[in-house]
Amino acid sequence: MENPTPITTLFLDIGGVLLTNGWDRKARKLAVETFQLDAAETEERHHLTFDTYEVGKLTLDEYLSRVVFYEERSFTRETFRDFMLARSAPHPEMIALVRQLKEKYKLKIAIVNNEGRELNTHRIRYFGISQFVDFFISSCFVHYRKPDADIYRIALDIAQVSAAEVVYLEDRSMFVDVANGLGINGICHQAYDTTVAELEKYGLRL
DSSP: OOOSSOOOEEEEOSBTTTBOOSSOHHHHHHHHHHHTOOHHHHHHHHHHHHHHHHTTSSOHHHHHHHHTTTSOOSSOHHHHHHHHHTTOOBOHHHHHHHHHHHHHHTOEEEEEEOOOHHHHHHHHHHTTGGGTOSEEEEHHHHSOOTTOTHHHHHHHHHHTOOGGGEEEEESOHHHHHHHHHTTOEEEEOOOHHHHHHHHHTTTOOO
């Protein structure tokens, strides 16, 4: 049975849905190996600092000062920063899906994601996400981060839609659960085919 309320809006995560995760455990592990960092120290400093960066209270340079450049290194900040930015790659089939659904159903598209400002801005611009997204409710802009329910409330207010009008694509099940608790129709994205099938339940067919 299809959703009784017509869907007018898609909320999307970026990492894990439209793109790979920008600075996840795998990327940090590669950084440790590439730049010969102390793995335990780097991870501890990252976890103590990254949430603050994601809510927009630190710049990327300040994050790097705390996590990597707290001591003298044989490489430059620019080299490390470029390495971080290069970890991102697109999921072309998902980007095409969202573009097609927007065009066919005249949907509003909003990003609801956790990301630091410099990484977020780079990914949005480099992969052309702003070409098809109407609103960016990113943690670094609104100073709330998932799973805080307020980030979803802000997204609903900015989009000026009811929760029942929204389908939310997110790869982390806990974040989907939080959104569902507000009445948003959450789909835990795992693969293109399963997400397409789930979207059909809400009347969104290619």
